Amino acid sequence: MSDEGTVEREITVPVDPERAWELVTEPEHLERWFAERVELDPTPGAPVRVVGDDGGERHGVVEEVDAPRRLRFVWYAPPDGPPSTVEIEVTPEHDGSRISVIERELITVDAFSDLLTGPSHRTDLQALAAA
Amino acid sequence: MSDAIGATFSALADPSRRRMLGLLGGTGATATQLARELPISRQAVAKHLTQLAAAGLVASRREGRETRYTVTPEPLEQAVAWIVQAGGEWDDRLARLGTYVAADRGV
Numbered sequence: 571m572s573d574e575g576t577v578e579r580e581i582t583v584p585v586d587p588e589r590a591w592e593l594v595t596e597p598e599h600l601e602r603w604f605a606e607r608v609e610l611d612p613t614p615g616a617p618v619r620v621v622g623d624d625g626g627e628r629h630g631v632v633e634e635v636d637a638p639r640r641l642r643f644v645w646y647a648p649p650d651g652p653p654s655t656v657e658i659e660v661t662p663e664h665d666g667s668r669i670s671v672i673e674r675e676l677i678t679v680d681a682f683s684d685l686l687t688g689p690s691h692r693t694d695l696q697a698l699a700a701a
Numbered sequence: 702m703s704d705a706i707g708a709t710f711s712a713l714a715d716p717s718r719r720r721m722l723g724l725l726g727g728t729g730a731t732a733t734q735l736a737r738e739l740p741i742s743r744q745a746v747a748k749h750l751t752q753l754a755a756a757g758l759v760a761s762r763r764e765g766r767e768t769r770y771t772v773t774p775e776p777l778e779q780a781v782a783w784i785v786q787a788g789g790e791w792d793d794r795l796a797r798l799g800t801y802v803a804a805d806r807g808v
Contacts, residue, residue, distance in 0.1 A: 577791060579792065593798065
């Protein structure tokens with residue numbers, strides 16, 4: 571039993587970190603492995619929208635970007651799926667790049683809105699969920 | 702739903718509470734019995750039991766002058782289900798990424 575709601579996975583790919591960064595941040599590439607449809611702009615505050623193979627949607631917001639190393643976003647499945655943060659990190663390896671992922675369950679929906687710094691963002695998010 | 706899973710993880714974040722759940726498995730126990738098994742006071746046990754109950758992880762039943770606590774596993778199952786599902790999704794995604802990179806070397 572894990573202490574908290576955290577999932578950690580990683581893969582090493584035979585490409586340089588700049589290329590690996592493109593693989594994890596550009597929709598053109600993300601749609602080849604991450605999900606059927608991916609809207610993501612690696613800019614803090616940018617909306618995230620992901621449509622899975624099964625048609626299930628996740629909506630979220632980019633929280634932190636440190637190119638070409640780290641991307642963090644928060645997402646949830648509308649209307650009331652448990653929100654979680656996803657942190658993707660690219661680390662140079664001698665023969666490629668390691669791409670590691672940590673997905674963490676957030677404590678409450680309130681914590682989710684706190685992360686988005688204020689009520690106006692929360693409204694944006696609800697609008698996003700309704701769209 | 703999200704609140705419930707979050708409360709489960711918070712409740713499980715504390716080692717004393719995890720130990721208590723282990724001791725409560727099966728027939729359950731009273732706060733006094735738990736305090737005897739743990740290096741913490743009966744008062745601290747009672748406080749942890751309140752938090753576990755709030756997370757829906759334990760149920761209580763009056764037995765004479767004492768209250769007996771038992772484990773209710775449903776929230777645990779939901780929390781584990783989240784980890785299993787999210788983990789499975791990332792396994793699939795990273796496997797596809799590996800295949801994509803291999804098929805697409807030097808793009």
